[in-house]
Amino acid sequence: MRLLLIEDSPRLRSALQKGLSREGYAVDTAQDGREGLWLATENEYDVIVLDLMLPEIDGLTVLGKLRGQGKDTHVLILSARDLVEDRVEGLTRGADDYLVKPFSFDELLARLQALVRRSYHAKNPHLHIGELEVHTAARRVTYRGRLVPLTPREYSLLEILVLRVGEVVSRRDLWERLYEFDSEAASNVVDVIVYSLRKKLDPQDPQSVVKTRRGLGYLVEEAAP
Amino acid sequence: MSSLRGRLTAGLLIGTGVLLAAGGWVLDHVLSTRLKRDYDAALLTRAKTLATLTEQGSGRVWLQYTDEVMPDFGLRRHPDYFELWLANGSVVERSRSLGQRDLPRSGASLEHPRLRDLTLPDGRAGRCAEITFHPLSEQEEDHLRDTEQPSGHSSSANQLRTILVVAHGREELDAFLGTIHLTLSLVAFGLLLGTAALVKIVVGAGLAPLNDLGRRLETMDAESLGETLELAGAPAELVPMIRHLNGLLARLQESFSRERAFSANLAHELRTPLAELRAITEVALKWPEDSSAWQASLAEIRTIGLQMETLVVNLLALARCDARQSTVHTSEVVLRELAASAWSGVSSTAREKGMAFRLEVPEGLLLVTDREKLALILSNLFANAVAYGSPGSAVRCLGETTPSGFALSVSNSTADLVEDDLPRIFDRFWRKDAARSDGQHAGLGLALVAALCERLDLGKAARLQEGCFEITLTGAATHSSSLH
Numbered sequence: 001m002r003l004l005l006i007e008d009s010p011r012l013r014s015a016l017q018k019g020l021s022r023e024g025y026a027v028d029t030a031q032d033g034r035e036g037l038w039l040a041t042e043n044e045y046d047v048i049v050l051d052l053m054l055p056e057i058d059g060l061t062v063l064g065k066l067r068g069q070g071k072d073t074h075v076l077i078l079s080a081r082d083l084v085e086d087r088v089e090g091l092t093r094g095a096d097d098y099l100v101k102p103f104s105f106d107e108l109l110a111r112l113q114a115l116v117r118r119s120y121h122a123k124n125p126h127l128h129i130g131e132l133e134v135h136t137a138a139r140r141v142t143y144r145g146r147l148v149p150l151t152p153r154e155y156s157l158l159e160i161l162v163l164r165v166g167e168v169v170s171r172r173d174l175w176e177r178l179y180e181f182d183s184e185a186a187s188n189v190v191d192v193i194v195y196s197l198r199k200k201l202d203p204q205d206p207q208s209v210v211k212t213r214r215g216l217g218y219l220v221e222e223a224a225p
Numbered sequence: 226m227s228s229l230r231g232r233l234t235a236g237l238l239i240g241t242g243v244l245l246a247a248g249g250w251v252l253d254h255v256l257s258t259r260l261k262r263d264y265d266a267a268l269l270t271r272a273k274t275l276a277t278l279t280e281q282g283s284g285r286v287w288l289q290y291t292d293e294v295m296p297d298f299g300l301r302r303h304p305d306y307f308e309l310w311l312a313n314g315s316v317v318e319r320s321r322s323l324g325q326r327d328l329p330r331s332g333a334s335l336e337h338p339r340l341r342d343l344t345l346p347d348g349r350a351g352r353c354a355e356i357t358f359h360p361l362s363e364q365e366e367d368h369l370r371d372t373e374q375p376s377g378h379s380s381s382a383n384q385l386r387t388i389l390v391v392a393h394g395r396e397e398l399d400a401f402l403g404t405i406h407l408t409l410s411l412v413a414f415g416l417l418l419g420t421a422a423l424v425k426i427v428v429g430a431g432l433a434p435l436n437d438l439g440r441r442l443e444t445m446d447a448e449s450l451g452e453t454l455e456l457a458g459a460p461a462e463l464v465p466m467i468r469h470l471n472g473l474l475a476r477l478q479e480s481f482s483r484e485r486a487f488s489a490n491l492a493h494e495l496r497t498p499l500a501e502l503r504a505i506t507e508v509a510l511k512w513p514e515d516s517s518a519w520q521a522s523l524a525e526i527r528t529i530g531l532q533m534e535t536l537v538v539n540l541l542a543l544a545r546c547d548a549r550q551s552t553v554h555t556s557e558v559v560l561r562e563l564a565a566s567a568w569s570g571v572s573s574t575a576r577e578k579g580m581a582f583r584l585e586v587p588e589g590l591l592l593v594t595d596r597e598k599l600a601l602i603l604s605n606l607f608a609n610a611v612a613y614g615s616p617g618s619a620v621r622c623l624g625e626t627t628p629s630g631f632a633l634s635v636s637n638s639t640a641d642l643v644e645d646d647l648p649r650i651f652d653r654f655w656r657k658d659a660a661r662s663d664g665q666h667a668g669l670g671l672a673l674v675a676a677l678c679e680r681l682d683l684g685k686a687a688r689l690q691e692g693c694f695e696i697t698l699t700g701a702a703t704h705s706s707s708l709h
Contacts, residue, residue, distance in 0.1 A: 011501045011525055018518070019508035053493060055658060080496035081489060101500035105507035 001116050001156055002026040002177045004048045006036030006062065007078065008055055016049070019105055023139070024152025025112070028181040033057030040066055043181060045073050047115045049108075052079040052090070060093055067094040074115040078103070113137060120163035127162050130223035132201075132209055134162050143201050143209065153178055154197045157190070161210060161220040170217040194218055229435070233428045234421075241420045245413040256405050264352065264398050265340045272338070272354040272391040275307055279317075279360040281385050286311060286360050288318040298322055305393045306346065312357075312386040322346075328390040333357050335386075345392055350399065353392035359384040434460050438467070450478035483652065490654030494536060494667045498529045505529075532665070539669040542601075543653065546676035553595045553680065560624050560633065561586040563596065567603035568622070571611045579617040580637075586624030592631065592700070598677050603635075605670040606696060610637035612666060613657075613694075629701055636695035643689070650687045651675035671696075 003025050007013040010031070017027045028043070030036035034056040040048055048066075052059035063075055076097040077090045087098045096118070097111050113136050117123065125137040133142045139155055141148045150158065160177050161169060171190045178193070179185045198206035211219050278289045288309055292299035298307060304322035310330070311317060319325075326346045333339035338356040345351040362384075441454060453471045456464060509515075509522040545551045561584065568575075568582050575582065592599070603622075610620040614637035624633045641657050642650075649655045653672040674696070678685045684699040 009497055009501060011529065012497070012504055015501065015504040015508050015522075015525075019504065019511065022508075022512055080493040080500070082492060082496075101496040102503045103500060105504055105511070 001046045001112075001160065002028070002044070002180075003112065004028045004030065004036065004039055004043070004045045006030045006033065006040075006048065006054065006059070007051045008032060008053070009051075016105075016108070020109075020112075022152060023109060024156035026156075026177060026179050026183070031055075033059065033062045037062045037065055039181065040071065040073065041069060044176065046119050046177070047112055048073050048075045049112070050075050050077050050095070052077060052081060052086075060090065063090075063093050063095060074119055076108075076111060076115060078108075110137065117163070122163055128223075129162060129165055129209075129220060132162070132220075134159060141201075148200050150197065150200060153193050154200070157193050158197055158210070158220075161218060165220050166222045168213045168216045168219045174217070230428055230432055233432075234424050237424045237428070238417070238421055241424075242417055245416055249409045249413045253406060253409055257402055260398060260402065264395070265354070268340065268352060268354040268391060268393055269338060269356070271305075271393070272307075272356050272389055275309070275391060276356060276358050276360070276389055279309065279358075279387060279389070280363060281360040281387075282362050284385070286317050286385050286387055290318065292321060303349070303394050303396070304347075305391070306351075306353075307389065307391040310388045312388065317387060328353065328392055330388060330390060331355060333388070335359075342395070343392060345394055349394045349396060351392050351394045352398075353390050355388065355390045357386060357388050360387055434463055438463060442470075445474075447481060450474055450481055487652075487654055490656075490668065494654065495533075498533050498536075502526060502529050536667050536669070539667065539673055542673055543669065543676050546673075546680050549680070551598070551680065553598070555593050556596055558592045558594055558596045558599060559588075560590045560592055560631075561588055563600055564603055564622050564624070567600055568607050568620075570604055571607045575611045575620065578611065578614070580611060580614055581619040583619050583621040586622060586633075587626075590624050590626070590631065594681055594700070598681055602674050602677050602681075602698070605674050606635040609670050610635055610694075613637070613639055613641065615640055627699070630699065632697055632699045634695050634697040636693050638692055639689075639694045640692065642694055647687050647689060651685070 001024070003020060005013060005016055005020070005027055007016065007029070008031055013029050013031065017029050020027045028039055028045070030039050033054040036048075036050070036054070037057060040062070050059045050063060054062070057065075059077065059079070063077075066073070066075070074096040075094065076099060077095045078099050078101060079086065079090070080101045081087075082100040087100075090098050096115055099108060099111060113125070117125065117136060122136075125135065127134040127136065131144045135141070136159060139152075139159075141150055141155065141158060156178055157174060160174060171187070174190045175185070175187065178190070194210055194212075195206075198210055201210070202208045209220060211221060213219060275288070275290070275295075278294075280287055280289060286309075295305075297305040298320035299322060305320065306323050306328055307318075307320045308323060308328045309317040309319075316327070319327075323346060328346075329343060331339055331341065333355040335357050338354055340352065340354050343351055343353050438454065438459075445452070453474065454467045456467055456471075459467055505522045505525055509519055512518065542551075564584055564586055568584070572582070607620065607622075614620060618638040621636045622633070623636075624631065646657060651671050651674070652668075654668040655672070656666070656668040675685060678698060682700070686697050686699075688695050688697070
């Protein structure tokens with residue numbers, strides 16, 4: 001999943017980027033409103049984490065401009081302003097969630113996961129596809145009743161495919177959801193992750209969960225009724 | 226609770242009532258007096274008429290009177306009365322209505338007839354005229370008839386003196402006076418009622434602008450302080466009040482805005498480092514196996530702790546200044562030495578920015594003030610100048626004597642500030658950068674300078690001229706910060 005973090009505090013930005021990356025998110029960061037607006041306009045993100053008091057362009061203006069451009073990316077406001085009026089204004093201007101500083105990192109993760117699920121119209125944090133179970137809240141995967149230990153990238157890739165079940169997702173799309181804007185990861189890294197994921201899910205039948213559509217991408221098929 | 230409307234209504238009604246009562250009484254008195262005078266005049270005329278009918282001759286007196294001439298004296302119901310006496314008290318004539326009864330006498334003189342109230346023989350209230358006169362003789366009467374001039378040779382010594390009392394019932398007069406009293410009372414009552422209605426309308430209309438103002442103020446709250454009260458169309462009496470209220474509302478709005486900004490800024494200054502601390506520690510705790518990340522996290526936590534310590538120390542210093550808890554310990558201070566010492570705290574940062582220091586304070590300039598607080602003021606002024614001064618420029622510290630004491634100014638070049646920033650430059654948490662992105666500064670330095678100046682009775686002023694920002698402190702020689 002790919003996030004954009006627009007936050008002017010370098011320390012907070014760095015800590016959150018580090019933590020979220022380790023959780024498997026691809027995190028782009030911006031230190032002011034102008035840069036954040038440009039990144040949000042140029043790229044597709046699953047969620048944008050937006051501070052309100054920003055240099056250059058304030059957070060609410062960034063939000064207003066994004067919505068004005070028709071961008072419906074989910075936005076989570078992260079702000080020190082804790083008044084009800086501030087929260088109401090943020091939500092009425094188009095934000096999807098509001099978190100007051102200081103906050104728990106786990107709460108931020110939970111809210112981000114909820115917003116990601118909402119992006120794919122999945123309300124239940126437990127996703128079942130045949131014998132595959134994905135617990136998005138705990139970021140845990142079981143297959144045929146066996147817990148599958150995955151790296152954050154492998155989990156994220158599987159989560160994308162499961163959330164878009166039945167849909168072929170291109171390698172390019174997967175890469176953009178897994179890696180940051182300025183990442184130097186090679187273009188075939190997605191194939192490497194898929195290979196590793198298949199081996200962990202079922203070494204005997206690698207294509208049992210993640211199927212390949214040659215020339216198009218990968219998909220997880222819906223379970224037979 | 227008394228109201229202006231109630232007071233005005235009561236006052237106007239009582240006033241009008243008193244005026245109406247006084248006017249009614251005067252009118253009643255004038256009318257009554259006039260009517261009684263006319264009544265008495267008519268009664269007296271009647272008596273004189275009877276007197277002219279009285280004659281004397283040959284030592285006796287008689288009255289040329291018949292009931293046909295004056296039928297009122299012979300009526301069965303409500304008759305008039307008269308009685309004529311000689312001076313010796315013998316009765317000459319009585320009206321038929323009197324029968325054998327007498328009318329009372331009171332002894333009127335020849336010159337002055339007497340008029341008075343009495344109870345008539347038939348029990349009615351009445352009024353009588355009593356005159357004393359000398360009846361004319363037949364010769365005098367003939368002469369008077371011929372010449373219409375009284376004869377000059379009559380001698381009163383030889384004439385008989387007679388007394389005549391004529392009485393008339395006063396029921397008509399009393400009834401008429403009663404009607405006047407009643408009419409006047411009814412008119413007064415009606416006028417009072419009319420006045421009450423008029424007063425209600427007039428007072429209501431007159432007080433309407435005041436009521437409107439009250440209602441407008443009632444609906445105002447913290448959210449509508451930016452609105453102003455309408456001056457156009459307001460009565461002249463309310464204009465100064467409305468102007469004053471508008472001024473107060475504007476100041477209140479400004480205070481509210483500053484209070485909100487203060488709260489928001491304080492929240493930001495405290496919540497942001499707390500959020501940083503929490504995020505750094507929680508991320509570090511989530512992946513405890515990464516020792517290099519732990520080291521970096523601990524270093525960041527220490528930096529944040531130091532910044533928060535500075536913030537808390539500044540806030541406490543401000544709170545102590547506000548509460549006047551910090552004691553002022555005065556001693557002789559060599560200003561040049563103190564300024565040089567304060568600069569040493571920021572000199573390394575200034576060097577990094579390529580900034581020079583120009584100390585232009587005379588060697589012999591001594592102040593009697595609190596050394597520690599003045600040092601804190603200078604440190605903050607220099608830190609501010611270095612932090613926000615243009616790289617490569619100079620910070621100038623100028624001290625001089627003035628006719629009223631001394632002046633100390635610290636100036637630096639700046640490209641960010643504008644004239645509109647100056648009124649807020651000493652506000653707590655005020656930062657030119659509304660986003661407050663720079664975690665190094667909280668916007669308390671100059672606020673602390675202002676509070677300390679107030680504590681030391683020093684004047685302060687900020688000005689901006691041709692890209693140069695200057696803060697000047699002034700002190701009087703006679704105060705605690707005195708000049709030697």
